[in-house]
Amino acid sequence: MNTNTATVVLVHGAWAGETAWNKVTSILRIDGIKAVTVRLPLSSLADDTAALDEALEQIEGPVVLVGHAYAGAVIGSAQSSKVQALVYVAGLAPDRGETVAEVFNRFEHDALTPPLAPDSEGWIRLPADAFATAFAQHATPEEQQALAATQPPIAPAAITVPAGAPLWKRVPSWYLLAEQDHMIPAQTQRFVATRMQAHIASYPVDHVPSVTAPALVANLIVDAVKHSGH
Template sequence: MSAKTVTTVFAHGAWADESSWDKVVRLLQSNDIKAVTFRLPLSSLSDDTAELDKVLERIHGPVVLVGHAYAGAVIASTHSAKVRALVYVAGLAPDQGETVADVFYRYEHDDKAPKLAPDSDGLIRLPAEAFSSAFAQHATPQEQQALAAAQLPISPACITVPVGLPLWKRVPAWYLLAEQDHMIPERTQRFMAERMQARISAYPVDHMPSVTAPELVASVIVDAVKQSKV
């Protein structure tokens, strides 16, 4: 499959937005790989999947889906026949009948992980200080501040509903495993990646390598694009 015929579509995770992919997108575009980013409503897993499906409807030709963290569940929930590969960036990959929360809390988090609970409006937000201690500890202070300012809260409805048959059971998956992730434990990521039989690339990066190590993220995506078959 020629890289020029493929479109890479990026789904951001909780407490981020589509701008979190900007560095990776620029790298792919410099290699003549098409890229599309979009914003998830983070209101429910079904809403987020519907938003992804709308994006996929507008794309002609094969697609490689890229999902960060929570969005791993989103990219595996579409049934679009255009998808040729899935790329997980520290992504969550519940199996059929599991919830996102089930896999997120499968193994114990370390003491740098923030405590998460809904606010008075029922949405889960990340404490501002967590962006420097757990979410993107390898980012610059300016990047951490920008991430905190742009964060999008997530609804419990995104993470408490069991998923259907995930797409990773039908299409190949790649997994960037973040070894210094304080949001999703390395052990949890490895369990999910191995269960999917994904092609694993493990690096000493934080939870947001799209910001702090974009070259590594881009290299995994390029590999998925080149090796996926139409």
């Protein structure tokens, strides 16, 4: 494939960790694109941004950053000058002064969205049954069980602190809009994607198309790699 030399860096959000990118990274590597994942602590937006920036320091050359859901806020907070494009997968993209929670709750959720609150340890976990009903309803039962068993919880500090000036105001962005998402309403996704002036690809997919429709995710990333950085 005739692409530039950008490395694709995939960043997970809450409740679906690095392994949720496995199918996408396999497709990208077959296409000759270098792809790596980053693990976030999900302890605060500042901690997560620092973890991403540290990972980017280890990469030579330009980068295309991909963020799922909450990680949209993290890739938008990145400080590295290596980033030449942002790709959001059902992502949240707060503007300066907005919190992730404010964007998440901008429009009304449907009846399938599970209640979310910190547990006794101070972490927000997704109820196990929500993976089949709201989070990954298009996945196989085995995939749903694996997601539930390996979910990385998120701390309130990640979603309640205002974001700084977002990177999407300075670099081009692409957005995969998940029309059948029961976690982040499609209306919310379209709002943030339009505000960013992103290249929007809208599909009838669930909240984790990296697992349930990986080719669609990979195709959008390839488009970003091809058409950014020129």
